[in-house]
Amino acid sequence: MNRGVAVVTGGSAGLGRAIVRELAARGFDVAVLARGEDGVAGAVKDVEAAGRRGLGIPTDVADHEQVDAAAERVERELGPIEVWVNDAMVSVFAEFWHIEPKDFERAVAVDFMGYANGTRAALKHMRPRNRGAIVQVGSALGHRGIPLQSAYCSSKGAITRFNESLVVELLHEKSKVTVSQVDMPAMNTMQFDWVKSDLPKHAQPVPPIYQPEICAKAVVDVAISPRRRTWVGESTVFTIIGNRLATRVADWQLIRSGYKSQQADDVDLTTLPPNLYDPVPGDHGAHGAFDRRSVSITPQTWAITHRPATVAIGTGALTALVVSLPRILRGGARAAAPLAKPAGKKAVQIAARRAGRRLTGAVRH
16 A cells, blocks of 8 residues: 655654654655664665665754755655654753753753744645644653653643644645644663763653553544544653642652663663764664563553454443433432331230221121
8 A cells, every 4th residue: 555655753763663664564654754874764764665665864853955955855855744743852851940041942942843844844745735633652750740850741742732823823724734743751762871860870760661662553543533632651641641630649659760760770771872962873763771661552542542342342342321321310210229117016006996997897797
């Protein structure tokens, strides 16, 4: 199946690399935009191994001119862009007052402005054709900030509000271009091996940790069948809803565990140089250092990537409940019916005298 052309920013490693592979497996030709030439070349080989056309363009998404030029090249060499996935990110792990201003600005420039630049480039080509799907890779941390990741959390929160504005503008224009957001849980990616960090121990994702492949499936599902928002992973659901219902409780929990849960004692891989400003040489693939403690599937991730089956199961369960409800209610009514009030001694004597008079009368007649 030929589904057309897709672009993935940050597609050389981590979740982006998994998304590139999943798109190719589903019939897309894929352009990979990222800074690291080795990883970009490796991602293109993955696309070609799946029998699709690949195009690698070394790009710093914080530079809007580079992003615009990359989009033009994709259109020339591969064809009309049908899907654009914004995924590029960098991060700094430290308390806010210890983060250098230039480091904070750099992280926001990639993690938020990179999304704005990618979205602008995609819209330039999609709006005149009145078709196309833009998918923003968000995070549970865009709805609940945590300590040590203020730059990343700020950027993800900004993406959420950016999308809300953009969606309304497109609807006002009656455009058929869609914008979707897929909010992610903690994942086993290279982010934690090359993040710029002030932590005394190796940085780690807050457990539970998910393998990037199951998250990539959700992204590609949304690219094919756009939905405005998708939450991936039980932890994402609990984080977003829990913060809405009990922000102070979330604060308390993060005070207790937010620092410790982001540091690992037993990691096999050594920390790589940070990739905040420059890419780390080499092709690093999709996975990070946490394979042994990562999950590949959960009930919630299975459900969102098997929506027809989930709907069928849910419909069947609801139908069974509706059919059984009258019987359940009747049984409950019988169980709740009051028992006859026990007769007292005087009442028994009166009833006996009345019965005797009726019996005497019957004999006389």
